[in-house]
Amino acid sequence: xxxxxxxxxxxDFLKDNCQKLTVNKIAKxxxxxxxxxxxxxxxxxxxxxxxxxxxxxxxxxxxxxxNKCWIWIGCRNKNGYGKISVNNKPIRAHRVSYQLYVGKIPxxxxxxxxxxxxxxxxxxxxxxxxIKENILRGNGIPAINYKKTHC
Numbered sequence: 001x002x003x004x005x006x007x008x009x010x011x012d013f014l015k016d017n018c019q020k021l022t023v024n025k026i027a028k029x030x031x032x033x034x035x036x037x038x039x040x041x042x043x044x045x046x047x048x049x050x051x052x053x054x055x056x057x058x059x060x061x062x063x064x065x066x067n068k069c070w071i072w073i074g075c076r077n078k079n080g081y082g083k084i085s086v087n088n089k090p091i092r093a094h095r096v097s098y099q100l101y102v103g104k105i106p107x108x109x110x111x112x113x114x115x116x117x118x119x120x121x122x123x124x125x126x127x128x129x130x131i132k133e134n135i136l137r138g139n140g141i142p143a144i145n146y147k148k149t150h151c
Contacts, residue, residue, distance in 0.1 A: 042087070053100055070120060081119065098111055110131055
């Protein structure tokens with residue numbers, strides 16, 4: 001298969017539309033394969049939010065009720081947290097969910113699953129807290145000892 005060189009107008013189209021269209025639609029409009037488009041996106045270090053949202057929702061079982069968990073059915077790490085690849089780096093799915101639906105995670109904060117379900121990606125079940133607060137809310141030995149009122 002002969003590789004076709006990318007033209008400047010194709011690269012400009014890619015940069016202009018990556019935030020608006022999915023990779024599949026861009027590939028179709030440019031008459032290129034999705035693999036070729038993904039490769040160019042990676043090479044140019046372009047972030048494609050609609051594509052990320054599309055991939056995220058593909059692996060999420062959502063409920064209309066905001067009180068219920070959104071279950072991550074994609075890959076999970078050994079601790080049970082969902083993971084998704086962003087710019088070829090594995091990111092925890094609940095962090096991506098929070099950033100897509102709520103906004104930036106505050107600096108020096110981590111996300112606590114209020115529901116205690118590690119593979120839940122419902123952004124309404126995630127609360128930015130300090131590492132200390134997250135540990136003390138958990139069920140580990142530090143949290144158990146912290147909750148003791150007497151010996």
